[in-house]
Amino acid sequence: MVRVSDDSDTEGVDAEAAGTDAAIGTTTTTGTEAATSGTAASATRPTSDDSPREAAVGTVGLTRKFGEITAVDDVSLTVPRGELRAVIGPNGAGKTTLFNTVTGALSPTAGSVWLAGEEITDVPQARRPHLGLARSFQGNELFTDRTVLENVRIVVQTTQQGPFRLDLFRDAGPVGRERATELIERVGLAAELDSVARNLSHGDQRRLGIAMALATDPDVLLLDEPTSGMSPGATARTADLIEDIQETLGLTVLLIEHDVEVVLSISDRITVLDRGAVVATGPPEVVRDDPAVQDAYLGGMRENE
Ligand code: ATP
Numbered sequence: 001m002v003r004v005s006d007d008s009d010t011e012g013v014d015a016e017a018a019g020t021d022a023a024i025g026t027t028t029t030t031g032t033e034a035a036t037s038g039t040a041a042s043a044t045r046p047t048s049d050d051s052p053r054e055a056a057v058g059t060v061g062l063t064r065k066f067g068e069i070t071a072v073d074d075v076s077l078t079v080p081r082g083e084l085r086a087v088i089g090p091n092g093a094g095k096t097t098l099f100n101t102v103t104g105a106l107s108p109t110a111g112s113v114w115l116a117g118e119e120i121t122d123v124p125q126a127r128r129p130h131l132g133l134a135r136s137f138q139g140n141e142l143f144t145d146r147t148v149l150e151n152v153r154i155v156v157q158t159t160q161q162g163p164f165r166l167d168l169f170r171d172a173g174p175v176g177r178e179r180a181t182e183l184i185e186r187v188g189l190a191a192e193l194d195s196v197a198r199n200l201s202h203g204d205q206r207r208l209g210i211a212m213a214l215a216t217d218p219d220v221l222l223l224d225e226p227t228s229g230m231s232p233g234a235t236a237r238t239a240d241l242i243e244d245i246q247e248t249l250g251l252t253v254l255l256i257e258h259d260v261e262v263v264l265s266i267s268d269r270i271t272v273l274d275r276g277a278v279v280a281t282g283p284p285e286v287v288r289d290d291p292a293v294q295d296a297y298l299g300g301m302r303e304n305e
Contacts, residue, residue: 055114056081056252057102057133057220062111063276064097071097073276074111081219084246084253086263089273095256098273099224102254103135104128115220129159134218136226137209144198148189148208151197152180155215180215187211187241203234207241214245220252221245227259235259239266264288 055078064072072094079085087095100106102113104125112121115133123131143151156176184193187207192200197208206226213221226242227235239262246253246266257263263270263284270287272280280293287293 055079056083056116057254058114059098059102060112060114062098062101062113063109064094064101064106065109070276072101072108075273075276075278076111077271077278077281079220079252079254081252082246082250083268084243084255084266086255086257086267086270087273088257088260088263088270092275093273094276095273096224097276099135099222099254099256103133103222129216129218132217132219133222134213134216134220135222135224136206137212138224139205139209142197142205142208142212145196147194147196148184148192148200148211149177149180149194151208152183152211152215153177155212156180156183159216180211183211183214184208186214186245188237201234203230203238206230206238210241210245214249218251220254223253223255223257225256225258227257227262235262238262242266 058076058078060076062072062075062077063070075094075098077085077098087098089095097106101108104113104120104123104127108121112119114120115128115131118131120128120131120133137155143154146154153176156179160176181190181193184190187210189200189204189207189211192204197205200208210221210223210226223242227238230238239259242253242255243266245251255263255267265284267284269281269283271278272287272293280287280290282290
């Protein structure tokens with residue numbers, strides 16, 4: 001296993017390694033709360049890379065199989081509060097499956113998922129947004145015949161008032177309007193407030209999906225390829241947006257992204273997956289310059305510089 005680390009990060013990387021060991025029942029070294037305090041009952045509680053802060057979101061020994069295929073293989077991630085962590089890797093590396101097990105769309109075959117220090121492995125997907133875990137809404141989750149404002153407002157109302165009801169679309173008066181408008185402005189769609197969602201550009205639909213995720217008031221935001229299919233200009237604007245919302249809202253962001261420039265420019269740390277397993281975690285410059293990572297995942301980026 002290749003682990004990427006600079007000197008300042010050595011302790012954090014070790015903490016992840018210790019979490020992995022504990023999760024699979026081999027030697028526990030140092031750094032996990034369970035190892036030192038025995039507080040976790042069913043799984044080892046992940047510590048942050050910057051111990052002693054707890055992880056905002058984490059996994060311990062997470063594994064997901066599809067028949068013979070191990071899509072996610074014993075992945076232990078600990079993402080501290082406020083960090084922007086990118087997950088990269090070649091096609092089929094297991095990125096989407098990892099995300100889907102964190103959001104609860106898929107159950108893990110083994111291992112655990114943690115949010116703000118609590119294990120949520122068995123919490124239903126629909127409950128997770130109420131605990132502060134959100135992922136960007138996808139195109140097929142938008143109300144495409146409704147306006148941008150209605151799309152965001154419905155999520156604001158659902159967050160504030162409980163389960164979605166069709167009559168929320170009728171006339172909710174001012175309820176949620178102010179908050180929805182603020183979020184729409186934040187993602188740069190103020191000019192599209194009254195546009196019907198289906199008429200938005202692809203990039204603007206992705207921004208709308210982010211606004212809808214923000215409407216659930218998350219602490220942790222998962223973004224699955226937010227710039228896919230975008231022009232270079234739209235990609236740059238989306239990268240700026242992600243950085244802005246992370247910084248101004250103090251969010252923890254877990255990001256799958258194929259655009260290497262985006263990943264290198266906005267991530268605090270990068271985790272590299274290959275064939276389901278973590279092969280490296282570290283700051284962008286460390287991951288970028290690691291020859292093994294570069295050869296395997298970044299396609300000769302050095303030559304292009
Ligand atoms: P990409 O970058 O191409 O989106 P990825 O890193 O997101 O890939 P996954 O989509 O998580 O990778 O897939 C990981 C592995 O699991 C692949 O071998 C894939 O074929 C397999 N896989 C994913 N979902 C399923 C499924 N529902 N049934 C069977 N195999 C699956």
